Amino acid sequence: MQPARLFAAWLTIGAVPFLLLLGLMLHGDLAPMPGLLGIAVNAAGAFMVAAIWTHDIELLVETLRHAMAGGSALARVAAAPRIPAVARITRGIERLSRSLDSRASEIGALLRANDAIIERLPDPLLVLAPDRSVQRANAAVRAAFRDEIPAVLRNPVLREAIAKAWSEQATQTVALSLPVPVEREVQATVIYLNPPLADGGQALVVLSDRTRERRVEQMRADFVANVSHELRTPLASVSGFIETLRGPAADDKAAQTRFLGIMAEQADRMRRLIDDLLSLSRIELVEHQPPAEKLQLADLLRRVVAGFEPRLAERQTTLVFEAAEDLPMVPADADQLTQVATNLIENALKYGKVGGRVQVSLTLPNPGGTWPAGAGVVLAVRDDGPGIARAHLPRLTERFYRVDKARSRNAGGTGLGLAIVKHIVNRHRGHLYVESDEGAGCVFSVWLPVRG
Ligand SMILES: Nc1ncnc2c1ncn2[C@@H]1O[C@H](COP(=O)(O)OP(=O)(O)O)[C@@H](O)[C@H]1O
Ligand SMILES: [Mg+2]
Structure with missing residues (x-):
């Protein structure tokens, strides 16, 4: 209890009766003895009342302070109030603080629920x-x-x-x-x-x-236009041969064998075209979602390169693969990167020179190059064939774009291989670079980010 407050309360309570008694005494209306006695009794009574009030009010203030601090107001003040009305008030404050506490925790729970809803x-x-x-x-x-x-x-x-x-x-x-x-x-x-x-x-x-919906609409339109255009030639050829087989060549065994061979080739071409178109559209559908799993590309490429072994003799090509040590894993879709490597190596074999050399490498980007910022890994396929004239480079990855249509067709190309490569690389948030000097071969490099 603070003495200053107690003293102030004592004065406030006792001052008026004291002055009254003193006045009466001085005026002679009250004899000195009873007057002094009255003053002493008044002083003692006023002190007691002041002590009780100060004590209770300080208790009340303490209870309020606890309640406002939000702590359990009920880490209670040790003593109990002496005035019944004050005791009721402190109990009221305690109840109020308890209900405020539980409301605050309800509000906290609601806010957390809101957060969780928005987050998920x-x-x-x-x-x-x-x-x-x-x-x-x-x-x-x-x-x-x-x-x-x-x-x-x-x-x-x-x-x-x-x-x-x-x-x-x-x-x-x-x-x-x-x-x-x-x-x-x-x-x-x-x-x-x-x-x-x-x-x-x-x-x-x-x-x-809404990319997916829009893309599906666009793709449907493209698909119809491209396919009808690309299928017309082999289809016309097959129909032509059917007519011939029914009519003029009906009895010509040798011609029949030859024509059926050509028809089988044309059917094969149509099948390859459809396969490529379907794989292109499948890639486009997921292009905006980068792959989630991480892969060590060296193992994957070693398998792809080994798969080409049987086809090398046909064009007397040497195919070599080298991978730098300790390359980081990259976020990658194994099937799609197999397709990237296959398409690039296939092109190098088909369009490279007979008796040439195709180099497949997996390295960290060399510091001098114009690679994107951030850690990456570079897959490069280099050939020593005739290369590609500069003017064609920007359009190579367009669907059905071929430098030499007849040559591509003869080699069984659909004109979709590099378009597929580009879309897969996009999906991996990577970059495709083509460098070529006519007569000196070309290098197709795929930069893939280490962090997807
Ligand atoms: N390594 C290469 N050397 C020369 N030309 C190439 C090479 N790779 C691709 N090309 C050219 O790019 C064109 C497009 O390639 P691609 O999309 O794979 O289609 P396709 O191989 O089915 O014709 C090819 O037709 C060819 O003219
Ligand atoms: Mg190709």
Whole structure:
């Protein structure tokens, strides 16, 4: 108990009766003896009342302080109040604080539930703060856009939608076309929240990836156009031979054998074309999802290279493979990278020179090169054939683009091999480089990131 407070309370309670008694005494209305006695009794009584009050009020203050600190108010103050009304008040405060505590923990649980819902929602979702900065990005948006979230938010169409959501305080929906790192069609919905979220979030931005739907539409159109064009020639040839076999060559055994051979070749060509188109469309469907597993590419390439052994004699080609020691694993889809290596080596054999040498290598990017930033591994396929004229290089990976159509067809090519390579490399967030000097062969290099 603080003596100063006790003294002040004593004075406040005792001062008026004391002055009254003193006045009466001085005026002669009260004899000195009873007067002094009255003053002493008043002083003692006032002291007792002041002591009780100060004690109880300090208890009350203490109880309130505990309650406000949020701690269990009930880490109680040792003594009990002496005035019954004060005792009731302290009990009331304790009950109030208990119910506030349980409400606070309910609110905490609700906030955590909100957080968990936003975090685990399968839709890519951003929460924007009142100043339009990103307050939160949920797991789906982090997986889909990784480090590109700031770039997505700089998209002018999205920025305008956000500004409009703010000025009109209403939901806005826009279609975005994101060019990097792979082209994506995204529907962005900006939901302005009024009132804002408990954590201050002012708007939600839902980024739904529509690439797949758009791509399927586009692919269907491409497929029909390309396939009809590419299939027409072999089909016309097969129909022609059927006519001939039915008519003029009906009795010519030798011609029949020859024509059936050609027809089988044409059918084979159609089958290869369809296989390549299907594998291209399958890759395109997953192109925006990088592969999840990590692989040691040296083993995979060794197997691919070994698979070419039986075909080397035909063109008297030497095929060598070398891999640098201790290369890091890279995120990769084994089937797709097998396809990349197969297509590049096949081209080197087909278009390289007879009796030439094809080198397949797996290395770290050499420091002088124009590789992307970040750790990577480079798969290169080099041949010493006639090479490719510079003018063709930018278009090589287009579907059905061939430098020499007749030669490609004769070699059983569909014109889709490098398009498939490009799409697989894109899916791996890698880069394909083609270097060639006419007459000096070419090098196809695939740079793959170590961190996908
Ligand atoms: N190593 C190479 N040397 C020379 N030309 C090549 C080489 N690789 C590819 N090409 C050219 O690029 C074209 C496209 O290759 P690709 O997409 O694999 O189709 P395809 O092999 O079915 O014709 C080929 O037709 C060929 O003209
Ligand atoms: Mg090819």
